[in-house]
Amino acid sequence: MTDTIKKRIREFVLSNYLFTNDPSALHDDESFMKRGIIDSTGVLEVIQFLNDEFGVTVTDEEMGPENLDSVISLAGFIQSKDAKTKALSA
Amino acid sequence: MCGIAGILGLTSGPPPQTSELVAMITRLRHRGPDGEGIYSDRRVGLAHARLSIIDLEGGRQPLHNEDKSVWVVFNGEIFNYIELRPLLEAQGHRFYTHSDTEVIVHLYEQYGDDFVQHLNGQFAIALWDTRRRRLVLARDRTGIRPLFYTRTASRFLFASEIKALFACPDVARRLDPQALGEIFTYWSTLAPRTAFAGIESLAPGEMMAVDEHGDARRHRYWDWSFPEHATPPARPVEDYADELRALLVDAVRLQLRADVPVGAYLSGGLDSSIIASIIKNFSDTRLCTFALTFDDAEFDESAHQYELVQYLGTHHTSLRCRSADIATAFPRTIWHTETPILRTAPTPLMLLAERVRAENYKVVLTGEGADELFAGYDIFKEAKIRRFLARAPQSRWRPRILERLYPYLTHSPANGRAFTHRFFSEGMEHRDQPYFAHIPRWTTTRRSWQFFSADLTQQLVDWDPYRRITAWLPPELSRAIPLGRDQYVEAHTLMSGYLLCSQGDRMAMAHSVEARYPYLDHRLIEFANRLPAQLKLRGLVEKFILKKAVHGLLPETIRQRTKQPYRAPDSGSFFHNGRPVDYVAELLDVKRIRESGYFDPLAVTKLMEKCGRGRAIGFGDNMAFVGILSTMLVDAMFIRESLGAADWSAAGTPRIPTRASRVFN
Numbered sequence: 001m002t003d004t005i006k007k008r009i010r011e012f013v014l015s016n017y018l019f020t021n022d023p024s025a026l027h028d029d030e031s032f033m034k035r036g037i038i039d040s041t042g043v044l045e046v047i048q049f050l051n052d053e054f055g056v057t058v059t060d061e062e063m064g065p066e067n068l069d070s071v072i073s074l075a076g077f078i079q080s081k082d083a084k085t086k087a088l089s090a
Numbered sequence: 091m092c093g094i095a096g097i098l099g100l101t102s103g104p105p106p107q108t109s110e111l112v113a114m115i116t117r118l119r120h121r122g123p124d125g126e127g128i129y130s131d132r133r134v135g136l137a138h139a140r141l142s143i144i145d146l147e148g149g150r151q152p153l154h155n156e157d158k159s160v161w162v163v164f165n166g167e168i169f170n171y172i173e174l175r176p177l178l179e180a181q182g183h184r185f186y187t188h189s190d191t192e193v194i195v196h197l198y199e200q201y202g203d204d205f206v207q208h209l210n211g212q213f214a215i216a217l218w219d220t221r222r223r224r225l226v227l228a229r230d231r232t233g234i235r236p237l238f239y240t241r242t243a244s245r246f247l248f249a250s251e252i253k254a255l256f257a258c259p260d261v262a263r264r265l266d267p268q269a270l271g272e273i274f275t276y277w278s279t280l281a282p283r284t285a286f287a288g289i290e291s292l293a294p295g296e297m298m299a300v301d302e303h304g305d306a307r308r309h310r311y312w313d314w315s316f317p318e319h320a321t322p323p324a325r326p327v328e329d330y331a332d333e334l335r336a337l338l339v340d341a342v343r344l345q346l347r348a349d350v351p352v353g354a355y356l357s358g359g360l361d362s363s364i365i366a367s368i369i370k371n372f373s374d375t376r377l378c379t380f381a382l383t384f385d386d387a388e389f390d391e392s393a394h395q396y397e398l399v400q401y402l403g404t405h406h407t408s409l410r411c412r413s414a415d416i417a418t419a420f421p422r423t424i425w426h427t428e429t430p431i432l433r434t435a436p437t438p439l440m441l442l443a444e445r446v447r448a449e450n451y452k453v454v455l456t457g458e459g460a461d462e463l464f465a466g467y468d469i470f471k472e473a474k475i476r477r478f479l480a481r482a483p484q485s486r487w488r489p490r491i492l493e494r495l496y497p498y499l500t501h502s503p504a505n506g507r508a509f510t511h512r513f514f515s516e517g518m519e520h521r522d523q524p525y526f527a528h529i530p531r532w533t534t535t536r537r538s539w540q541f542f543s544a545d546l547t548q549q550l551v552d553w554d555p556y557r558r559i560t561a562w563l564p565p566e567l568s569r570a571i572p573l574g575r576d577q578y579v580e581a582h583t584l585m586s587g588y589l590l591c592s593q594g595d596r597m598a599m600a601h602s603v604e605a606r607y608p609y610l611d612h613r614l615i616e617f618a619n620r621l622p623a624q625l626k627l628r629g630l631v632e633k634f635i636l637k638k639a640v641h642g643l644l645p646e647t648i649r650q651r652t653k654q655p656y657r658a659p660d661s662g663s664f665f666h667n668g669r670p671v672d673y674v675a676e677l678l679d680v681k682r683i684r685e686s687g688y689f690d691p692l693a694v695t696k697l698m699e700k701c702g703r704g705r706a707i708g709f710g711d712n713m714a715f716v717g718i719l720s721t722m723l724v725d726a727m728f729i730r731e732s733l734g735a736a737d738w739s740a741a742g743t744p745r746i747p748t749r750a751s752r753v754f755n
Binding site: 015016018019020021033036042044045048065 | 512533540541690692693694696697699700705707708710
């Protein structure tokens, strides 16, 4: 399950920010900010992607690098939101 | 106003041919539709295309001194010609016209190369001294009027626009890779470099003398300078405000001088509103204003424009610019800019100049320069904040003041606080460098480099933006106060390199309109540069002293209004229902991209897809798209000439299936 999520995230970041298909262009744990992959407006594109692809909404408090700044953190964030939704509807 | 061109035959070569001078000057007809003139002797040819503004009957060029030993062609206005003339006549000089041009030759007779110090105006001058056998070129202090030159084996050529140089078959046409590196970082090349290899530009405030052997000497006769120490205001604030007001009124007075009607551009913001108000309150000129409106609320300022129109009672014309209009007019824009650009903002200004002409106006006063002089832009506030952060990098409360910026953008970078903090922390190790303020902008712009081809990337492998700019800036700039350093860099890169040319001169001249810039009166620049920093940027309030100086001249809502920089819709304009318009699809086609060699075909394709889906909401992607498209247009028009000059004349653009209609007010 996480692997599919990670795959979709990788594809998005490679295509949308790096404009390439080459998987070696990005490591799962690389900081987007440090790489210069996204700037402060690029964050909004991530948020839109999370909403469109995974139905996840990001609150103001959640809008930080610990959730959004790498493939790994994004995957983890989506999983935890998913778990929360499941827990609430249980 | 006007176009100039010329040829200096070097000693080994043939004399200049009239036919060639005609070929050059014909390319500048949009700059001077009212007539042409040529001077030639066995060494030099001077050509002039006239836009008649002062001395409509008599002021034809080329123009000469009493005994015809000195000849001149010039583009621009000498605003203080009325004051200079009696002084020169008292020194024994005899005038045969009523033009402003003529003071140039008499000042040269009187003062030699120092003639330029006496001029208050905007100008690109070419002067031929037949006795001393030298060609003197001079450009105004801020680069309002352009002047390009190049050398071939047997001659030295100059012109107002590069397209006139390209009329000569021996002039090579090639893009300069270093230029692309500079444009996709600083938004313009650094003079004397231009987009084209071998073509150079005289810098603002610079003069050059060339002899008939081709030896050239250049020097800067004027530059911006700032204090080296922060000092508190020596006088009461009201004193400074009064002096500024008087200077502003005088600058406008001088720049209203014309034998044709003069109008004013209105953006809705403070700077142009001030100009309009001064015209209304301090002159007899009938106030006619012109403004752009946009369908997209993110760019539109019409509410503020109309507020001022009501307040002053102007005769107002507004032009609604629709997103599709930009795509239609963009190729013609690049025909005039002659360089890649990163925003579409020039295009609506070109359309506005067309409207101005349709109303039979040839001259407009505009508000450019005020932001550079009085610290109007956000970049100055950002730099102040970043220096503040740098003094205590671990502080948790200092970053909170970041939230007070950017009220105007829908997609504001103030969301995502931590990302914003990171953005502002960029480049802290450079905090004492004169370019510190510009690091975030250049970093964002340089994201476009990921679209460069492998070949171009390789050619730029040793290129460093900070090393390059440091080599270009004057060494003494490091000693200026921080705000002064920021202002200097901004004025010399964005303003002189992009705003005044690609957005200013080229767009107005596309429709034979002369734009004038009262804020760039050099007396005003010198006054503003001497001011203590806190009179310009007080806390985070921009243009403090300017707002004070104009109290009572404007509605309070406009006087107190926060800066909204002029912007136009970008990449979205070039797509209809997710598909690129015809010429865009053609120019950005994979094969063509690969063949021309500047950009990476796959990356460009992906960018196109992103833009087509409407997902390119950030500055970086939009700059890259516009930059790539404009580079491919430059390549098509100037390097390959696959689309001829006639296709880009004022009449229209080729191969656009439907022409969006403009709604006129």
